[in-house]
Amino acid sequence: MSSRIQKIIDEFGNNPLGKSPLAKRPLTATPETILAMVMDAMVKSKPISHELSQKTINHLIEAGYHDIDKLHSSTWEERTMVLREGGYNRYREQTATNLGNLAEFVVNEYDGDLNNLLKSAHGQREKTRELIKEIKGIGDLAVELFFDNVQSVWSSIAPFVDSRSLQTAEELGIGADMHAMYSALHQDPKQMSWFVNGLSSVRLEKKQHVIESM
Known part of the structure:
Protein backbone atom coordinates (compact mmCIF):
# COMPACT_ATOMS: atom_id res chain seq x y z
CA MET A 1 0.00 0.00 0.00
CA SER A 2 2.74 2.47 0.95
CA SER A 3 4.53 2.09 -2.39
CA ARG A 4 1.32 2.74 -4.35
CA ILE A 5 0.51 5.76 -2.20
CA GLN A 6 3.98 7.18 -2.80
CA LYS A 7 3.73 6.54 -6.54
CA ILE A 8 0.44 8.43 -6.67
CA ILE A 9 1.99 11.37 -4.84
CA ASP A 10 5.14 11.36 -6.97
CA GLU A 11 3.43 11.04 -10.35
CA PHE A 12 0.00 12.60 -9.87
CA GLY A 13 0.01 14.50 -6.59
CA ASN A 14 -0.53 18.21 -6.41
CA ASN A 15 -0.69 20.64 -3.55
CA PRO A 16 -4.02 22.35 -2.85
CA LEU A 17 -4.64 25.17 -5.33
CA GLY A 18 -1.49 23.92 -7.07
CA LYS A 19 -2.76 24.73 -10.54
CA SER A 20 -3.90 28.22 -9.57
CA MET A 39 -14.39 29.18 -4.04
CA HIS A 50 -12.27 19.82 -14.72
CA GLU A 51 -10.29 21.95 -17.19
CA LEU A 52 -13.03 24.56 -17.42
CA SER A 53 -13.56 24.71 -13.67
CA GLN A 54 -9.80 25.13 -13.14
CA LYS A 55 -9.69 27.96 -15.68
CA THR A 56 -12.56 29.62 -13.84
CA ILE A 57 -10.97 29.44 -10.40
CA ASN A 58 -7.78 30.84 -11.89
CA HIS A 59 -9.71 33.84 -13.20
CA LEU A 60 -11.40 34.38 -9.82
CA ILE A 61 -8.04 34.39 -8.06
CA GLU A 62 -6.46 36.63 -10.70
CA ALA A 63 -9.34 39.04 -10.09
CA GLY A 64 -8.35 39.08 -6.41
CA TYR A 65 -11.58 37.53 -5.16
CA HIS A 66 -9.71 35.39 -2.62
CA ASP A 67 -9.32 38.70 -0.76
CA ILE A 68 -12.55 39.09 1.22
CA ASP A 69 -12.51 42.89 0.88
CA LYS A 70 -12.19 42.63 -2.91
CA LEU A 71 -14.93 40.00 -3.15
CA HIS A 72 -17.21 41.87 -0.77
CA SER A 73 -16.88 45.11 -2.70
CA SER A 74 -17.44 43.48 -6.10
CA THR A 75 -20.72 43.87 -7.94
CA TRP A 76 -22.81 41.03 -9.36
CA GLU A 77 -22.01 42.33 -12.84
CA GLU A 78 -18.27 42.29 -12.15
CA ARG A 79 -18.39 38.74 -10.80
CA THR A 80 -20.45 37.64 -13.80
CA MET A 81 -17.88 39.13 -16.16
CA VAL A 82 -15.00 37.32 -14.45
CA LEU A 83 -16.91 34.03 -14.61
CA ARG A 84 -17.68 34.64 -18.29
CA GLU A 85 -14.00 35.25 -19.00
CA GLY A 86 -13.29 31.93 -17.31
CA GLY A 87 -15.74 30.22 -19.64
CA TYR A 88 -18.07 29.37 -16.77
CA ASN A 89 -21.33 29.80 -18.65
CA ARG A 90 -23.91 27.23 -17.60
CA TYR A 91 -23.92 28.19 -13.89
CA ARG A 92 -22.52 31.71 -14.29
CA GLU A 93 -25.39 33.83 -12.96
CA GLN A 94 -26.15 31.58 -9.98
CA THR A 95 -22.46 31.33 -9.08
CA ALA A 96 -22.07 35.12 -9.27
CA THR A 97 -24.94 35.35 -6.79
CA ASN A 98 -23.45 32.64 -4.58
CA LEU A 99 -20.08 34.40 -4.51
CA GLY A 100 -21.81 37.56 -3.32
CA ASN A 101 -23.61 35.57 -0.63
CA LEU A 102 -20.30 33.97 0.33
CA ALA A 103 -18.74 37.39 0.90
CA GLU A 104 -21.67 38.50 3.05
CA PHE A 105 -21.52 35.27 5.03
CA VAL A 106 -17.80 35.51 5.74
CA VAL A 107 -17.97 39.18 6.72
CA ASN A 108 -21.15 39.02 8.80
CA GLU A 109 -20.73 35.62 10.47
CA TYR A 110 -16.95 35.26 10.81
CA ASP A 111 -15.49 38.76 10.81
CA GLY A 112 -13.99 38.32 7.35
CA ASP A 113 -11.96 35.21 8.21
CA LEU A 114 -13.19 31.63 7.79
CA ASN A 115 -10.55 30.47 10.27
CA ASN A 116 -13.07 31.72 12.82
CA LEU A 117 -15.51 29.09 11.50
CA LEU A 118 -13.04 26.36 12.46
CA LYS A 119 -12.72 27.92 15.90
CA SER A 120 -16.51 27.96 16.25
CA ALA A 121 -16.51 24.26 15.36
CA HIS A 122 -13.77 23.62 17.97
CA GLY A 123 -11.77 21.98 15.20
CA GLN A 124 -14.31 19.15 14.88
CA ARG A 125 -14.80 17.88 11.33
CA GLU A 126 -18.54 17.17 11.48
CA LYS A 127 -19.33 20.51 13.12
CA THR A 128 -17.14 22.21 10.51
CA ARG A 129 -19.12 20.39 7.80
CA GLU A 130 -22.38 21.62 9.33
CA LEU A 131 -21.21 25.24 9.48
CA ILE A 132 -19.60 25.37 6.03
CA LYS A 133 -22.83 24.04 4.47
CA GLU A 134 -24.55 27.23 5.62
CA ILE A 135 -22.84 28.85 2.62
CA LYS A 136 -25.19 28.93 -0.36
CA GLY A 137 -23.73 26.88 -3.20
CA ILE A 138 -21.80 24.56 -0.88
CA GLY A 139 -23.39 21.11 -0.88
CA ASP A 140 -22.08 17.71 0.13
CA LEU A 141 -19.71 17.33 -2.83
CA ALA A 142 -18.31 20.84 -2.36
CA VAL A 143 -17.66 20.13 1.32
CA GLU A 144 -15.72 17.00 0.37
CA LEU A 145 -13.63 18.91 -2.17
CA PHE A 146 -13.00 21.64 0.40
CA PHE A 147 -11.92 19.13 3.05
CA ASP A 148 -9.55 17.43 0.56
CA ASN A 149 -7.66 20.70 0.32
CA VAL A 150 -8.14 22.43 3.64
CA GLN A 151 -6.80 19.49 5.67
CA SER A 152 -3.38 20.65 4.50
CA VAL A 153 -3.71 23.79 6.64
CA TRP A 154 -6.50 22.79 9.05
CA SER A 155 -4.83 19.66 10.40
CA SER A 156 -7.80 18.73 12.61
CA ILE A 157 -9.74 17.88 9.43
CA ALA A 158 -7.15 15.22 8.48
CA PRO A 159 -7.26 12.48 7.49
CA PHE A 160 -9.87 13.03 4.82
CA VAL A 161 -10.52 11.47 1.41
CA ASP A 162 -13.56 12.43 -0.65
CA SER A 163 -15.94 9.62 -1.59
CA ARG A 164 -14.96 9.48 -5.28
CA SER A 165 -11.25 9.34 -4.47
CA LEU A 166 -11.92 6.73 -1.79
CA GLN A 167 -13.53 4.56 -4.46
CA THR A 168 -10.48 5.08 -6.66
CA ALA A 169 -8.23 4.02 -3.79
CA GLU A 170 -10.25 0.83 -3.39
CA GLU A 171 -10.02 0.12 -7.13
CA LEU A 172 -6.23 0.53 -6.91
CA GLY A 173 -5.94 -1.98 -4.09
CA ILE A 174 -5.08 0.63 -1.47
CA GLY A 175 -8.30 0.09 0.42
CA ALA A 176 -10.76 2.46 2.05
CA ASP A 177 -9.16 2.95 5.47
CA MET A 178 -8.29 6.65 5.62
CA HIS A 179 -6.42 6.23 8.90
CA ALA A 180 -4.24 3.50 7.40
CA MET A 181 -3.42 5.80 4.48
CA TYR A 182 -2.65 8.60 6.94
CA SER A 183 -0.35 6.33 8.94
CA ALA A 184 1.48 5.37 5.74
CA LEU A 185 2.09 9.10 5.24
CA HIS A 186 3.41 9.51 8.80
CA GLN A 187 0.26 11.48 9.69
CA ASP A 188 1.36 14.42 7.58
CA PRO A 189 -1.77 16.43 6.63
CA LYS A 190 -0.02 18.18 3.74
CA GLN A 191 1.04 14.85 2.24
CA MET A 192 -2.49 13.53 2.76
CA HIS A 209 -3.57 1.25 -15.10
CA VAL A 210 -0.34 3.12 -14.28
CA ILE A 211 -0.75 2.35 -10.58
CA GLU A 212 -2.29 -1.09 -11.03
CA SER A 213 0.77 -2.19 -13.04
CA MET A 214 2.94 -2.03 -9.91
Whole structure:
Protein backbone atom coordinates (compact mmCIF):
# COMPACT_ATOMS: atom_id res chain seq x y z
CA MET A 1 0.00 0.00 0.00
CA SER A 2 2.74 2.47 0.95
CA SER A 3 4.53 2.09 -2.39
CA ARG A 4 1.32 2.74 -4.35
CA ILE A 5 0.51 5.76 -2.20
CA GLN A 6 3.98 7.18 -2.80
CA LYS A 7 3.73 6.54 -6.54
CA ILE A 8 0.44 8.43 -6.67
CA ILE A 9 1.99 11.37 -4.84
CA ASP A 10 5.14 11.36 -6.97
CA GLU A 11 3.43 11.04 -10.35
CA PHE A 12 0.00 12.60 -9.87
CA GLY A 13 0.01 14.50 -6.59
CA ASN A 14 -0.53 18.21 -6.41
CA ASN A 15 -0.69 20.64 -3.55
CA PRO A 16 -4.02 22.35 -2.85
CA LEU A 17 -4.64 25.17 -5.33
CA GLY A 18 -1.49 23.92 -7.07
CA LYS A 19 -2.76 24.73 -10.54
CA SER A 20 -3.90 28.22 -9.57
CA PRO A 21 -2.02 31.54 -9.38
CA LEU A 22 -1.47 30.84 -5.66
CA ALA A 23 0.71 27.82 -6.44
CA LYS A 24 3.98 29.75 -6.18
CA ARG A 25 3.56 30.55 -2.51
CA PRO A 26 3.64 28.10 0.44
CA LEU A 27 0.08 27.59 1.61
CA THR A 28 -0.73 28.50 5.19
CA ALA A 29 -4.06 29.06 6.90
CA THR A 30 -4.42 32.70 5.86
CA PRO A 31 -7.92 34.09 5.32
CA GLU A 32 -7.08 34.35 1.61
CA THR A 33 -6.07 30.69 1.33
CA ILE A 34 -9.22 29.41 3.04
CA LEU A 35 -11.48 31.65 0.96
CA ALA A 36 -9.76 30.50 -2.23
CA MET A 37 -10.33 26.88 -1.22
CA VAL A 38 -14.04 27.52 -0.63
CA MET A 39 -14.39 29.18 -4.04
CA ASP A 40 -12.47 26.30 -5.61
CA ALA A 41 -14.87 23.78 -4.07
CA MET A 42 -17.92 25.84 -5.06
CA VAL A 43 -16.83 26.01 -8.70
CA LYS A 44 -15.55 22.44 -9.04
CA SER A 45 -18.60 20.83 -7.47
CA LYS A 46 -20.70 21.73 -10.52
CA PRO A 47 -21.01 19.13 -13.32
CA ILE A 48 -18.64 20.77 -15.79
CA SER A 49 -15.23 19.73 -17.08
CA HIS A 50 -12.27 19.82 -14.72
CA GLU A 51 -10.29 21.95 -17.19
CA LEU A 52 -13.03 24.56 -17.42
CA SER A 53 -13.56 24.71 -13.67
CA GLN A 54 -9.80 25.13 -13.14
CA LYS A 55 -9.69 27.96 -15.68
CA THR A 56 -12.56 29.62 -13.84
CA ILE A 57 -10.97 29.44 -10.40
CA ASN A 58 -7.78 30.84 -11.89
CA HIS A 59 -9.71 33.84 -13.20
CA LEU A 60 -11.40 34.38 -9.82
CA ILE A 61 -8.04 34.39 -8.06
CA GLU A 62 -6.46 36.63 -10.70
CA ALA A 63 -9.34 39.04 -10.09
CA GLY A 64 -8.35 39.08 -6.41
CA TYR A 65 -11.58 37.53 -5.16
CA HIS A 66 -9.71 35.39 -2.62
CA ASP A 67 -9.32 38.70 -0.76
CA ILE A 68 -12.55 39.09 1.22
CA ASP A 69 -12.51 42.89 0.88
CA LYS A 70 -12.19 42.63 -2.91
CA LEU A 71 -14.93 40.00 -3.15
CA HIS A 72 -17.21 41.87 -0.77
CA SER A 73 -16.88 45.11 -2.70
CA SER A 74 -17.44 43.48 -6.10
CA THR A 75 -20.72 43.87 -7.94
CA TRP A 76 -22.81 41.03 -9.36
CA GLU A 77 -22.01 42.33 -12.84
CA GLU A 78 -18.27 42.29 -12.15
CA ARG A 79 -18.39 38.74 -10.80
CA THR A 80 -20.45 37.64 -13.80
CA MET A 81 -17.88 39.13 -16.16
CA VAL A 82 -15.00 37.32 -14.45
CA LEU A 83 -16.91 34.03 -14.61
CA ARG A 84 -17.68 34.64 -18.29
CA GLU A 85 -14.00 35.25 -19.00
CA GLY A 86 -13.29 31.93 -17.31
CA GLY A 87 -15.74 30.22 -19.64
CA TYR A 88 -18.07 29.37 -16.77
CA ASN A 89 -21.33 29.80 -18.65
CA ARG A 90 -23.91 27.23 -17.60
CA TYR A 91 -23.92 28.19 -13.89
CA ARG A 92 -22.52 31.71 -14.29
CA GLU A 93 -25.39 33.83 -12.96
CA GLN A 94 -26.15 31.58 -9.98
CA THR A 95 -22.46 31.33 -9.08
CA ALA A 96 -22.07 35.12 -9.27
CA THR A 97 -24.94 35.35 -6.79
CA ASN A 98 -23.45 32.64 -4.58
CA LEU A 99 -20.08 34.40 -4.51
CA GLY A 100 -21.81 37.56 -3.32
CA ASN A 101 -23.61 35.57 -0.63
CA LEU A 102 -20.30 33.97 0.33
CA ALA A 103 -18.74 37.39 0.90
CA GLU A 104 -21.67 38.50 3.05
CA PHE A 105 -21.52 35.27 5.03
CA VAL A 106 -17.80 35.51 5.74
CA VAL A 107 -17.97 39.18 6.72
CA ASN A 108 -21.15 39.02 8.80
CA GLU A 109 -20.73 35.62 10.47
CA TYR A 110 -16.95 35.26 10.81
CA ASP A 111 -15.49 38.76 10.81
CA GLY A 112 -13.99 38.32 7.35
CA ASP A 113 -11.96 35.21 8.21
CA LEU A 114 -13.19 31.63 7.79
CA ASN A 115 -10.55 30.47 10.27
CA ASN A 116 -13.07 31.72 12.82
CA LEU A 117 -15.51 29.09 11.50
CA LEU A 118 -13.04 26.36 12.46
CA LYS A 119 -12.72 27.92 15.90
CA SER A 120 -16.51 27.96 16.25
CA ALA A 121 -16.51 24.26 15.36
CA HIS A 122 -13.77 23.62 17.97
CA GLY A 123 -11.77 21.98 15.20
CA GLN A 124 -14.31 19.15 14.88
CA ARG A 125 -14.80 17.88 11.33
CA GLU A 126 -18.54 17.17 11.48
CA LYS A 127 -19.33 20.51 13.12
CA THR A 128 -17.14 22.21 10.51
CA ARG A 129 -19.12 20.39 7.80
CA GLU A 130 -22.38 21.62 9.33
CA LEU A 131 -21.21 25.24 9.48
CA ILE A 132 -19.60 25.37 6.03
CA LYS A 133 -22.83 24.04 4.47
CA GLU A 134 -24.55 27.23 5.62
CA ILE A 135 -22.84 28.85 2.62
CA LYS A 136 -25.19 28.93 -0.36
CA GLY A 137 -23.73 26.88 -3.20
CA ILE A 138 -21.80 24.56 -0.88
CA GLY A 139 -23.39 21.11 -0.88
CA ASP A 140 -22.08 17.71 0.13
CA LEU A 141 -19.71 17.33 -2.83
CA ALA A 142 -18.31 20.84 -2.36
CA VAL A 143 -17.66 20.13 1.32
CA GLU A 144 -15.72 17.00 0.37
CA LEU A 145 -13.63 18.91 -2.17
CA PHE A 146 -13.00 21.64 0.40
CA PHE A 147 -11.92 19.13 3.05
CA ASP A 148 -9.55 17.43 0.56
CA ASN A 149 -7.66 20.70 0.32
CA VAL A 150 -8.14 22.43 3.64
CA GLN A 151 -6.80 19.49 5.67
CA SER A 152 -3.38 20.65 4.50
CA VAL A 153 -3.71 23.79 6.64
CA TRP A 154 -6.50 22.79 9.05
CA SER A 155 -4.83 19.66 10.40
CA SER A 156 -7.80 18.73 12.61
CA ILE A 157 -9.74 17.88 9.43
CA ALA A 158 -7.15 15.22 8.48
CA PRO A 159 -7.26 12.48 7.49
CA PHE A 160 -9.87 13.03 4.82
CA VAL A 161 -10.52 11.47 1.41
CA ASP A 162 -13.56 12.43 -0.65
CA SER A 163 -15.94 9.62 -1.59
CA ARG A 164 -14.96 9.48 -5.28
CA SER A 165 -11.25 9.34 -4.47
CA LEU A 166 -11.92 6.73 -1.79
CA GLN A 167 -13.53 4.56 -4.46
CA THR A 168 -10.48 5.08 -6.66
CA ALA A 169 -8.23 4.02 -3.79
CA GLU A 170 -10.25 0.83 -3.39
CA GLU A 171 -10.02 0.12 -7.13
CA LEU A 172 -6.23 0.53 -6.91
CA GLY A 173 -5.94 -1.98 -4.09
CA ILE A 174 -5.08 0.63 -1.47
CA GLY A 175 -8.30 0.09 0.42
CA ALA A 176 -10.76 2.46 2.05
CA ASP A 177 -9.16 2.95 5.47
CA MET A 178 -8.29 6.65 5.62
CA HIS A 179 -6.42 6.23 8.90
CA ALA A 180 -4.24 3.50 7.40
CA MET A 181 -3.42 5.80 4.48
CA TYR A 182 -2.65 8.60 6.94
CA SER A 183 -0.35 6.33 8.94
CA ALA A 184 1.48 5.37 5.74
CA LEU A 185 2.09 9.10 5.24
CA HIS A 186 3.41 9.51 8.80
CA GLN A 187 0.26 11.48 9.69
CA ASP A 188 1.36 14.42 7.58
CA PRO A 189 -1.77 16.43 6.63
CA LYS A 190 -0.02 18.18 3.74
CA GLN A 191 1.04 14.85 2.24
CA MET A 192 -2.49 13.53 2.76
CA SER A 193 -3.85 16.41 0.71
CA TRP A 194 -1.26 15.80 -2.02
CA PHE A 195 -2.25 12.14 -2.06
CA VAL A 196 -5.99 12.85 -2.34
CA ASN A 197 -5.39 15.31 -5.15
CA GLY A 198 -3.28 12.61 -6.80
CA LEU A 199 -6.16 10.12 -6.55
CA SER A 200 -8.44 12.69 -8.14
CA SER A 201 -5.98 13.19 -11.01
CA VAL A 202 -5.71 9.43 -11.54
CA ARG A 203 -9.50 9.22 -11.80
CA LEU A 204 -9.92 12.25 -14.05
CA GLU A 205 -7.06 11.26 -16.35
CA LYS A 206 -8.11 7.58 -16.32
CA LYS A 207 -4.59 6.52 -15.34
CA GLN A 208 -5.56 3.69 -12.97
CA HIS A 209 -3.57 1.25 -15.10
CA VAL A 210 -0.34 3.12 -14.28
CA ILE A 211 -0.75 2.35 -10.58
CA GLU A 212 -2.29 -1.09 -11.03
CA SER A 213 0.77 -2.19 -13.04
CA MET A 214 2.94 -2.03 -9.91
